[in-house]
Amino acid sequence: MRPRRPVFAVEYLPETIDVFIRAIESADRNEEHRWAIDVLHEYFNAVDGTHPVISREKERFEAAAPKQKEMTGSTKMAPYKRALNGQSPVDFDDFMKLSIRRRSVRWYLDKPVPRELVDKALEAAAQAPSACNRQPFVYRIFDEPARARELAAIPLGTKGFAEKLTGVVVLVGRLRAYPQVRDRHAIYIDGALSAMSFMYALETLGLSSCPINWPDIEPQESLMKNAIGLEPDERVIMLIAYGWPDAEGLVPYSAKREHAQLREYQ
Numbered sequence: 001m002r003p004r005r006p007v008f009a010v011e012y013l014p015e016t017i018d019v020f021i022r023a024i025e026s027a028d029r030n031e032e033h034r035w036a037i038d039v040l041h042e043y044f045n046a047v048d049g050t051h052p053v054i055s056r057e058k059e060r061f062e063a064a065a066p067k068q069k070e071m072t073g074s075t076k077m078a079p080y081k082r083a084l085n086g087q088s089p090v091d092f093d094d095f096m097k098l099s100i101r102r103r104s105v106r107w108y109l110d111k112p113v114p115r116e117l118v119d120k121a122l123e124a125a126a127q128a129p130s131a132c133n134r135q136p137f138v139y140r141i142f143d144e145p146a147r148a149r150e151l152a153a154i155p156l157g158t159k160g161f162a163e164k165l166t167g168v169v170v171l172v173g174r175l176r177a178y179p180q181v182r183d184r185h186a187i188y189i190d191g192a193l194s195a196m197s198f199m200y201a202l203e204t205l206g207l208s209s210c211p212i213n214w215p216d217i218e219p220q221e222s223l224m225k226n227a228i229g230l231e232p233d234e235r236v237i238m239l240i241a242y243g244w245p246d247a248e249g250l251v252p253y254s255a256k257r258e259h260a261q262l263r264e265y266q
């Protein structure tokens with residue numbers, strides 16, 4: 001925050017330290033622990049240590065936190081200044097070309113997609129924003145064509161092309177990431193933002209994709225649950241067909257809206 005206040009976050013500091021201690025005690029040390037430790041160190045360095053709650057919680061934190069040198073990795077996982085170095089690494093014209101090149105593709109070559117390429121696209125997908133950075137979704141990837149076709153036939157809206165697909169992703173959201181009812185829609189927003197990055201990244205790798213609507217109705221829910229197994233709090237966000245585009249296959253002409261219809265400056 002600018003300006004940074006000498007005392008902040010006191011209302012939820014004890015609960016944060018409780019959870020931190022539980023996490024440190026209950027699991028193997030991992031990246032998330034390192035992140036929690038670095039951020040809390042930064043917090044205690046920044047705030048007024050004479051505040052009674054802060055001083056008490058700082059002691060509890062220091063007693064529980066492993067010494068930094070015991071943790072692996074050297075990057076400090078705390079707020080930092082981005083190295084902007086002038087221009088964006090991708091210029092607008094190139095990004096526009098990519099945006100125009102990406103079309104929903106329904107016809108693919110019968111040629112396997114190396115998993116390394118999908119994993120690369122997922123690296124970009126992982127960078128998407130999500131509420132509180134909770135990243136409440138998992139890409140379940142089916143790259144065995146018969147299985148991909150079976151799953152792509154479950155949502156309505158894939159008639160005529162589901163039976164020829166070579167790979168499909170079932171993007172599954174986890175409601176457990178957001179315990180408050182008011183956030184029940186967040187998995188869909190977070191998942192969709194990530195999916196967009198995923199599809200753009202596929203396109204940069206020569207692959208194509210087609211988002212597939214997930215109908216929010218019971219028969220489809222139970223078909224998918226039986227087909228892939230879903231935890232009680234898991235919801236399908238969408239499916240994404242992907243593969244090597246067949247250059248001979250047509251894509252529909254999709255007219256896009258112009259500024260006048262797209263925006264209203266207020």
Ligand SMILES: Cc1cc2nc3c(=O)[nH]c(=O)nc-3n(C[C@H](O)[C@H](O)[C@H](O)COP(=O)(O)O)c2cc1C
Binds near residue numbers: 102103105106156
């Ligand atoms: C949430 C969502 C659901 C979609 N569902 C389907 C679908 O079930 N079947 C299909 O053929 N295309 C589906 N599409 C693709 C759209 O038809 C396509 O994005 C739209 O016509 C614009 O074309 P473009 O993606 O090539 O720009 C879906 C797209 C989105 C974003």
